Amino acid sequence: MTGMIIEGKTASWEVICGLEIHCQIISKSKMFSGASTHYGSDANENVSFVDAGMPGMLPTLNERCVYQAVKTGLGLNAKINKYSEFARKNYFYADLPQGYQISQFKYPIVGEGHVTVDLSDGTTKDIGIERLHIEQDAGKSIHDMAPDKSFIDLNRAGVGLMEIVTKPDFRSPEEAGAFLRKLRSIVRYLGTCDGNMDEGSMRCDVNVSVRKVGEEGYRTRCEMKNVNSVKFVMQAIENEAKRHVEVYENGGNIEQETRQFDPSTGLTKVMRKKEFAHDYRYFPEPDLLPLVLTDDYIAKVKADMVELPDAKRARFVKELGLTAYDAAVICENKDTADFFEKAAKGHDAKKVANWLMGDFFAMLNEKKLELKDSPVSAENLGKLVELVTSNVINGKTAKDVFEIMAETGGDPEKIVEEKGLKQVTDTGAIEALVDEVIASAPDNVAAYKAGKNNLLGWFVGQVMKKSQGKANPAIVNKMIAEKLK
Amino acid sequence: MTKLTELTIAQARDALKKKEFSAVELTKAYIDEMNDKRKYNAYVLETPDVALEQAKKSDEKYAHGTDGALEGIPLGIKDLYCTKDIRTTACSHILDGFEPQYESTVTSKLLNAGAGFLGKLNMDEFAMGGSNETSYYGPVVNPWSKDVPLVAGGSSGGSAAAVAANMCAAATGTDTGGSIRQPSAFCGITGIKPTYGRCSRYGIVAFASSLDQAGPMCKDVRDCAIMLNVMSGYDPKDSTSAKVEVPNFESFLNQDIKGLKIGIPSEYRPEGLNAEIAAFWDKGIEMLKARGAEIVNISLPHTKYALPTYYIIAPAEASSNLARYDGLRYGLRVNGEHLDNMYINSRTAGFGTEVKRRIMIGTYVLSAGYYDAYYLKAQKVRRLIRQDFLNAFEKCDIILTPTSPVTAFPIGDESMLENPINMWLNDVFTVSVNLAGLPAMSLPIGLSHDGLPLGLQLIGKAFDEGTIFKTASALEQDAAFRKGLK
Amino acid sequence: MAIDRETVRRVAFLSRLKIDDDKIEDTEEEFNKILNWVEQLNEVNTDNVEPLVSVNDTNLTLRQDEVTEGNQAAAILKNAPQAQYGYFTVPKVVE
Known part of the structure; x- marks a missing residue:
């Protein structure tokens, strides 16, 4: 159980939360026009006459957006609706050129599904997906360029969006956070959305209500629009739920309203009361015909599906012997998982995982590098681990070699070769060094024999030093212990 | 010799081919005609320079034998069609000075076929009206x-x-x-x-998207066939345009109509139908019968509900289509303190x-709480109306009705102004066809006692304009309306 | 369903149209006349009738994902009543 219970004066309250997530679809051109979706162009350069809502312009649907939505739907274990319809959502706003948004209403392209999330107590929970529908994004209004004017850029107007609506299944901020991370991981695996909440390519609306423990049905909910990080979503749920409890405990009532989350305080404030709610006047989009998908089409998308994080994780545990924790960390990001698999190929996967999550990530962090820019390639990381497992170098040397690899991007085998770092496993050579050390320190030999056992480490250290770190420490250890018995 | 401007497209095209006169001469004749007849207020924008420039090119094409289907033919364009760099306003104040930076698909096709554009033609504002009196540029006077x-x-x-x-x-x-x-x-x-x-709606200012269709308005049936052939065809830019082959409509003219089943719907002869209009309808029936067509009585039982259905669906779509006229990106802006005031x-x-x-x-019929009672209800009745036609076409090949229950009435007629529904009732014979998506033609059949033209309407099956052209050419010959004009 | 003055005002606002106070009564009356007239449709039995969304009998054709338009800010802004620095400008938007 990871549900959040808020203890009030009169009752215990549980949190009820559902999410609506807008994901920008990865495609070259917009959903209903041939303008580019490229981010960061000059104002109004990626705009077609359709996007600008010019008279007589008509939408034409981008096949890629349909493909991406179906793929995402499959990734959410959801029902793909072979029949769907577009509808107009009517409202006036400066960055909505047509005066309506083309969306889907009664008949979305994807129906019910579910996503399994992993919780901190080691349990999992299925979060229900209500639907996924596709729609067009709005442009951008910029309010801070002049005191008396707003500036409108339509580059984003018409970019494809998937709106994913969950069932009100979240009972705590933690569950919502885990879901968002999972969803982000899924869409990134699928390549349907880049999942960057801070850049706005994934945006979250949060619906929160509370009810007394044991109570049936739902109480009035409030919606918080455009909360733009996982952390803020969790904060918004917690603080909004607490606000509801306080209002109820003081005999008040919660009104259905739209609220704004303020990241600086973590609190929410009212944006729009219900009586000022929009009347969107949805009706079927007469400029587009119904979208009908064939079984063949859906099968084709299915054939393109990649292994998703849950399946990959299970495989890493089962076939490669990773711990559940390591597998989860490595699989959250597809690039990491792919890198790992490449590195682990033919080598000791558990050791590769240790290196990856230890020195390797630390190195990327320190150098502030993305995985794709890593100087150490997956192959070379694998080779390095192999050098250790096959006793060519010892662990200490491996760390030195890794440092060189991180600087030069070099091949560890060559580095070991060139610098003569191969460890000494020849017992004769090691024995000579051991004898030398024992002969040079009679006092310590006496003390050891008198019971000062911790001096063993000193002897080992002296031998390693004489071997310039190349002696196999296990052999050295064993030999000294034998000789001083 | 007949005045150049009296020639049909077919006649002018043949003469141009034979170099009897040039496209520039023909265009100049029309420009003179336009200058002489400004009192009709038919054009809201005249573009003689554009037309002459195009005519010069057409003459070159004729000289090289590379002439298109409408080479050198001067046309008028309804102001609802977006024409690149030529002001397009849908005869609304809100589109003041709007110069589209794109060309509608239909006008592109006409230009590619060699037609010239004399100017933009007056119309009811956003095509909403049945008398041209809602135009921002004032009413058109019937010639x-x-x-x-x-x-x-x-x-x-x-x-x-302008055509008359x-x-x-043609227009x-x-x-x-x-x-x-x-x-x-x-x-x-x-x-x-x-x-x-049949024709792409791309670049035509939208009124009601599920009902709007482009079409030609010409001096005779053959010209309609020639022009419709150029205007038709699938357009990937219009998702509602049909991937259906376009036949040569001219080939249907003068075909034998013997045995053709002509449906006569009883609901189009309500009590109190103008006797003269009823008589001309009967005359049309007789003409077709005389040519061996079979007259079949049919029923379109939901006819009476077509108008209220139309006046829910068309305004609903229009309320959304016209939301883009907000003063932000083009057209008229009247500033306000805040954005909403500006809107x-x-x-x-x-x-x-x-x-x-x-x-x-x-807006009302789509709003929360009323959608089901009005909009959804109208969509259901729309299906019944369409089904009526599908049933009727089991029994007949084409339907003949009057076009309008009235002839041209005076500008500023009080009964029309007093109650908007009175004006709407004039659409009684025409709206069903749009609701069902069918093709229909109006052609003149004769003159009323006070000398005003009367038209009959031929309604065909979906994508069967051919049968309309076949039947219309027979009626046209027998009615000899244009001959009577001379 | 007779509609009242408040509804007329609300519909006008949703439509972003202003009706002068002295016209409200006429508008309300006209509105009711029209609604009464269209309510003839209630005579029609539409049980088990599917709404007709489109007269086209075909399904939607999809467009390939290719960039075919753009880099035409000048054409997009050509008819703008007000524009600056390549943007459309409007009176300050207030929530």
Whole structure:
């Protein structure tokens, strides 16, 4: 159980939360026009006459957006609706050129599904997906360029969006956070959305209500629009739920309203009361015909599906012997998982995982590098681990070699070769060094024999030093212990 | 010799081919005609320079033998069609000075076929109206007017008047509820609204997307066939345009109609139907019968509900289609303190009374709590109306009806102004066709006792304009309307 | 369903149109006349009738994902009543 219970004066309250997530679809051109979706162009350069809502312009649907939505739907274990319809959502706003948004209403392209999330107590929970529908994004209004004017850029107007609506299944901020991370991981695996909440390519609306423990049905909910990080979503749920409890405990009532989350305080404030709610006047989009998908089409998308994080994780545990924790960390990001698999190929996967999550990530962090820019390639990381497992170098040397690899991007085998770092496993050579050390320190030999056992480490250290770190420490250890018995 | 401007497209094209006169000469003749007849207020923008420039190119094409289907033919274009760099306003104040930076698909096709554009034709504001009186540029005067100025019909009133008065060889129209057929009937010309999806709507200012169709308005049936062939065809830019082959419509003219089953719907002869109109309808029936066609009585039982259905669906779509006119990106802006004030000020100043009325009705029937009672109900009745036609076409090949229950009435008629529904009732014979998406033509059949043209309507099966052309050419020959004009 | 003055005002606002106070009564009356007239449709039995969304009998054709338009800010802004620095400008938007 990871549900959040808020203890009030009169009752215990549980949190009820559902999410609506807008994901920008990865495609070259917009959903209903041939303008580019490229981010960061000059104002109004990626705009077609359709996007600008010019008279007589008509939408034409981008096949890629349909493909991406179906793929995402499959990734959410959801029902793909072979029949769907577009509808107009009517409202006036400066960055909505047509005066309506083309969306889907009664008949979305994807129906019910579910996503399994992993919780901190080691349990999992299925979060229900209500639907996924596709729609067009709005442009951008910029309010801070002049005191008396707003500036409108339509580059984003018409970019494809998937709106994913969950069932009100979240009972705590933690569950919502885990879901968002999972969803982000899924869409990134699928390549349907880049999942960057801070850049706005994934945006979250949060619906929160509370009810007394044991109570049936739902109480009035409030919606918080455009909360733009996982952390803020969790904060918004917690603080909004607490606000509801306080209002109820003081005999008040919660009104259905739209609220704004303020990241600086973590609190929410009212944006729009219900009586000022929009009347969107949805009706079927007469400029587009119904979208009908064939079984063949859906099968084709299915054939393109990649292994998703849950399946990959299970495989890493089962076939490669990773711990559940390591597998989860490595699989959250597809690039990491792919890198790992490449590195682990033919080598000791558990050791590769240790290196990856230890020195390797630390190195990327320190150098502030993305995985794709890593100087150490997956192959070379694998080779390095192999050098250790096959006793060519010892662990200490491996760390030195890794440092060189991180600087030069070099091949560890060559580095070991060139610098003569191969460890000494020849017992004769090691024995000579051991004898030398024992002969040079009679006092310590006496003390050891008198019971000062911790001096063993000193002897080992002296031998390693004489071997310039190349002696196999296990052999050295064993030999000294034998000789001083 | 006949005046150049009296020639049909077919006649002018043949003469141009034979170099009897040049395209420039033909165009100049029309420009003179336009100058002489400004009193009809048919054009809201004249573009003689554009037309002459195009005519020069056409003459070159004729010289090289590379002439297109409409090479050198000067046309008038309804102001609803977006024409690149040529002001397009849908005859609304809200589109003041708007110069599209793109060309509609239909006008592109006409240009590619060699046609020249004489100017933009007057119409009801955003095609909402049946008398051309809602135009921001004032009403069109019907060239058939005698003492009292009469309406030219609407919404394509400028197109009908310009064709009737020889101010262009032919014109484009659009038809959402009768906007090609009714003015054609009022002005004694021939116009066809093709099947929904036959012509691309891309670049035509939208009124009601599920009903709007482009079509030609011409001096005769053959010209309609020639022009419709150029205007038709699938367009990937319009998702509702149909991937259906376009036949050579001219090939249907003069075909034998013996044995053709002509459906006569009893519901189109309500009690109190104007006796003269009923008589001309009977005359049309007799003409077809005399040529061996079989007359079949049919029933379209939901006819009476077509108007209220139309006046829910069309305003609903219009209320949404016209939301883009907000003073932000083009057209009229009346500033306000805040964004909402700017919207309200611009739209209140920019739209006329009828347009506002329909936007409000459309907004209401779509709004929360009323959608099911009005919009959804209308969509269901729309299906029944369409089904009526499908049933009828089991028994007949084509349907013959009057085009309008009235002839052209005076501009400013009080009974029409007093109650908007009175004006809407004039669409009674035309709206069903749009609701069902079918093709229909109006052609002149004769003159009333007071000398005003009367039209009959031929309704075909979906994508069967061919049978309309076949039947219309027979009726046209027997009625000999144009011969009577001389 | 008769509609009242408040509804007329609300519909006008949703439509972003202004009706002068002295016109409200006429508008309300006209509105009711029109609604009464369209309510003839209630005579029609539409049980088990599917709404007709489109007269086209075909399904939607999809477009390939290719960039075919753009880099035409000048054409997009050509008819703008007000523009600056390549943007459309409007009176300050307030929530």
